[in-house]
Amino acid sequence: MRSMRMVGLENCEATLQVMFYTALADAHEVVEVAKRGVAQHLIYGSMCERIRMKDVVFLEKLDQLPLSTQGSNDNEANSLLHEFGLGTKARLALCMARQSEMQKHDNHAKVCKSFDKLQPALSWLMDYRDSYEKEGTCYYDAFKAQKNTKDFKANVTRLQLAGLWDVVIALLRDHQLPDIFETNPEWVRKATTYRHLVEPLDIANYYRHARNKDGGPYLDKGRPRRYKYAQKWLERSEPKIGSPKFDSSWLMAEVEEMLRERSFIDMKEKVLDFEMEMLGWKNEGMLVLRRDIGVDEGSTFLKWWNTLPVEHRKNSCIKDWFVS
Numbered sequence: 001m002r003s004m005r006m007v008g009l010e011n012c013e014a015t016l017q018v019m020f021y022t023a024l025a026d027a028h029e030v031v032e033v034a035k036r037g038v039a040q041h042l043i044y045g046s047m048c049e050r051i052r053m054k055d056v057v058f059l060e061k062l063d064q065l066p067l068s069t070q071g072s073n074d075n076e077a078n079s080l081l082h083e084f085g086l087g088t089k090a091r092l093a094l095c096m097a098r099q100s101e102m103q104k105h106d107n108h109a110k111v112c113k114s115f116d117k118l119q120p121a122l123s124w125l126m127d128y129r130d131s132y133e134k135e136g137t138c139y140y141d142a143f144k145a146q147k148n149t150k151d152f153k154a155n156v157t158r159l160q161l162a163g164l165w166d167v168v169i170a171l172l173r174d175h176q177l178p179d180i181f182e183t184n185p186e187w188v189r190k191a192t193t194y195r196h197l198v199e200p201l202d203i204a205n206y207y208r209h210a211r212n213k214d215g216g217p218y219l220d221k222g223r224p225r226r227y228k229y230a231q232k233w234l235e236r237s238e239p240k241i242g243s244p245k246f247d248s249s250w251l252m253a254e255v256e257e258m259l260r261e262r263s264f265i266d267m268k269e270k271v272l273d274f275e276m277e278m279l280g281w282k283n284e285g286m287l288v289l290r291r292d293i294g295v296d297e298g299s300t301f302l303k304w305w306n307t308l309p310v311e312h313r314k315n316s317c318i319k320d321w322f323v324s
Contacts, residue, residue: 101178103176104175104176104177104178104179105178107171107176107177108177108178108181111164111167111168111171111177114164114167115164115190118160118161118164121157121160121161122161122193122194122197124153124157125154125157125158125161125197125198125201126197128150128153128154128157129197129291130291131150132291133288133290133291136290136296137290137294137296137299138290138291138292138293138294138296138299138301139154139200139201139291140200140201140203140204140252140292140293140294140300141204141294141298141299141300143155143200143201143204143205144204144205144207144208144300146208154201155201155205158198158201158202158205161194161198162198162202162224162226165191165194165226165230166224166225166226168226169225169226169229172229182229182233182236183233183236183237185237187233188233188234188237191229191230191233191234192230192233192234194230195227195230195231195249196248196249199227199249199250200249200250200252200292202224202227203218203250203252203253203256204252206218206222206253207256212256212257212260217253217257218250218253218256218257219250219253219254219257223250223253227249227250231247231249245273245277246273246274246277246278248281248286248287248292251274251278251287251292251293252293252300252301254274255293255300255301255304256300258270258271258274258304259300259303259304259307264307264308264309264312268312271308271312275316275317275318276317278293278318279317279318289321295321295322302322305322
């Protein structure tokens with residue numbers, strides 16, 4: 001850089017384009033470019049000080065930058081582009097980066113609008129869950145049985161919400177949403193609420209139709225990306241959580257598989273860890289009996305519990321859950 005003026009960019013893609021084009025050099029300039037890079041690295045500290053002093057020119061309205069390198073340098077942005085040695089191709093790349101950013105924000109606005117329209121559906125599912133809790137039944141088992149009209153409606157609602165979140169994940173995978181989307185606290189909260197409420201229904205549906213016979217355990221190949229992404233967002237936003245052995249949103253998938261295990265000896269350590277984890281969730285208010293897991297007659301959880309050896313059940317940390 002021939003000038004010590006500093007330029008600021010908020011557009012991530014535009015920043016990469018500037019770094020790429022300013023690093024280009026002819027073969028005979030390679031050594032000089034390397035020397036300049038080392039020199040700039042050595043003065044990085046003072047450059048940071050200048051940033052704090054706000055001695056920075058921010059390039060905005062990238063879609064309005066002059067594409068021609070022949071224009072006047074009276075315009076500050078054009079002058080900066082000249083100093084960086086950015087030609088027409090580089091300027092066009094900056095314009096495209098700006099247009100891409102605008103499209104991402106448009107997509108985000110559309111997603112927000114769609115989410116607002118489906119908010120009543122999410123609220124209805126919460127009421128659905130709570131209605132069964134009042135009846136002393138876990139909504140997981142009720143949904144799996146599909147005996148009532150509201151269970152059918154819950155399935156339709158589940159599919160509606162899945163459609164929205166699948167669109168969100170598809171946009172993310174195609175880099176069509178703002179770069180900060182996955183770290184936005186509001187969207188992390190929405191995704192976590194959705195995951196804990198709706199994933200149990202996906203698990204119930206998976207085992208109701210015995211998809212595990214052909215597809216294997218839900219957590220191996222049956223778990224949709226929308227839940228995997230939502231869990232990763234939460235783990236990144238709260239590093240102390242880490243990647244847990246178990247999670248309350250998919251605990252019933254573990255129960256369904258352990259219910260099918262024949263040897264307690266082979267899974268004893270896993271069962272002990274699982275019970276301790278669930279006890280912790282319950283003590284922290286993250287797990288509610290009869291709402292999140294059923295302990296009534298005929299429930300999937302109780303069926304699994306009854307397969308465990310009597311001696312284990314007598315000494316289990318969750319044995320009090322089954323005292324009538």
